[in-house]
Structures are given as C-alpha cells and as structure tokens.
Amino acid sequence: MEEVSITRSVELEAGVDDVWQAVTTPELLSGWLEGEVDVDVRPGGDGVLVEPEGTVRRMRVDEVEPPRRLALQWWPEDGSGPASTVELDLQPTPGGTRLVVTETLLAPTPLAAKASSAAGSRWDVRFLLLGCSLLRVAAASR
Amino acid sequence: MTPDGLDAVFSALADPTRRDLVARLVREGPRSATTLARDLPMTRQAVVHHLQSLDDAGLVATTREGREVRYEATPEPLSEAVAWMLRTGARWDRRLDRLRQQVERRSGPPAH
Structure with missing residues (x-):
C-alpha cells in the first residue's frame, strides 16, 4: 500500500538531549510548533495544540522513546481536516542531531467521487507532473 | 472517495508506466x-490493463466514440493528495526553521 505522507529532515547544531527537550516539553513545543501546546508526553497521553488562527488540534501520543523517537496522532477537533500521524526521529550526528519528521495521512479527506470527463474541466499540468515527481521522491526515499 | 480510493490513486501511480500514461493523456488530450x-513499447492489451488500473483509481475517464x-x-483525486502533501510539507518547513533557531540559540553547537 502506498501511503500519503511527507518527510522532512533537518540537521540541527544541538545535542540530541536538547532536541529531545524541544520536541517533548510543552513550553518549548509552543515556541516552534505554531500555537499553544499542552501535552502529556507518555504513550496514550492526550494533548492539544491551539493554532494561531484558532483551530484546536487534538493529539494522542503513541510512542515515547527518549531521546530518539516520539510518535503521535493529531486531528482538528472540529473535523475540518484529516487525522494524521506524526513521527519524530532523532539521530545523533557529528555536528549535532538529525531530526526526521514524517507526517502520514490516517483518514484521507473525502475526495470527489470519480471525476466526470467534462470537456470543460481544466487543471494544471505542471501541478500533476509535480505530483508525479513527489511520488517518485517519496518512493526513492523509502 | 474512501480511504481505499486514495490508496488506489497512489498504487496506480506507483508504476512508472502508468505515470507516463497519465502524463501523456494530460499533455496530449484524450x-x-x-x-x-502505437507510441509505446508495449501491446495494446498491456496499455488497456494499465488504463483499467487508472480508471479504477479515478485518474482516467472513458468515453465511447463510435467503435473506439x-x-x-482526470487528475482531481491526485490533486487532493498532492495538495495535502504540499500544505503539510510547507508547515513543517516553517516549524523546523523555528525549531532550528530555538535549539541552536539555546544550546549552541554541541561539544565534541
């Protein structure tokens, strides 16, 4: 099965313990995650992220393996968007820490039923081809 | 479309031949x-088989014109998935920029 997911990897000039603090301490999370965070960082723990525009995002922590891995699920409380899983993996590097973030759709947004072949329907070819290249990148990085 | 529908979109496009077929149909029209x-190194039957997978995923539609x-x-289902990927990726780019500033300000380079 092909998953709908995105991955980002960053090299941080900070020790793995400092990065772990930044991704598991609510006050520090609030500083970079876009919103106010309150979360009980243990497996099964609940959390909430109030985004700047007011969206309330509920969280449930799935995995906590200090200082290497944190996995959670989150979803907008009002059901305005899909639920997804977020995995944060930390690896010590000579220069600091590599943080790999993977967010994967859990319940995709309802999509239009099979599109009709209306002659007037227009779409952006570059966008489609970009999609295809993203899929190739996703496949190559597995 | 159900979650199964989105799976179908992604598995249909996991195959390079099918990606090529969609790209051709987008570029060249129906x-x-x-x-x-005629333009591909494969039999008509093989092409039909791939088109059937794309049809199942909602990525192509068929019309009958005489005997043909x-x-x-019809890439709308793909657009939805790609839109999510672009939106979500952009958010993480912003978040990770801020995280970098935050942790590097806080701890400085680690001791070796």
Missing part, C-alpha cells in the same frame, strides 16, 4: 488505447 500503444473507447486524464 486518446484511445490503440493510439497510445477514448481515455481522458
């Missing part, structure tokens, strides 16, 4: 399997 097979079935690309 085509019959016979016309497509013509296939047309």
